[in-house]
Amino acid sequence: MTRKRRTFTPEFKQETASLVLDQGYSIAQACTSMGVGESALRRWVQQLSDERQGVTPKGKAITPEQQRIQELEERCRRLEMEKSILKKATALLMSDDWKRTR
Template sequence: MRRQRRSFSPKFKHDAASLVLDQGYSLAEAGRAVDVHENTLRKWVQQLESERSGNTPKSKALTPDQQRSQELEARVNRLEREKAILKKATALLMSDDLKSTR
């Protein structure tokens, strides 16, 4: 029987990575403390370091600032798609109006 894959919230990942970066735990100690494999924790630590240096991750962000940034980027992308759709619809309607007035 397969073990079910665990999932962790961004807050949990942030707190676990903070143990290593801010509180001086080793990866092994922090991994045992939060019951997460050392390699998994290493990825979270690298992601948190990257986010703290200002890089926006491709996966779910750990820091509140980066989470907000990702939300805003997603909103901008959605609005740009909507704008493109409206632009095409307007052009289509205008071309229909030109054809009907001739």
């Protein structure tokens, strides 16, 4: 029998990590009251602390501001890729057109 991995929303992670950072709970107290593992909570606390300092995480962001930054960065990457594809297509079409007129 396999054990299903639990998933938590970014809001839950932020709320749980803020218990430690803002309300003075210890990691153990917050784990017990929220029903999460200690290693997960330590990661969330570290991530929330980093995000509050302006560091964009590599994984899924917890804070709404960092989530928005990640969405915009992804959009920028996609637009850059589309622009590159269009440049290559234009160059290819122009070279074919130039060969036909010669």
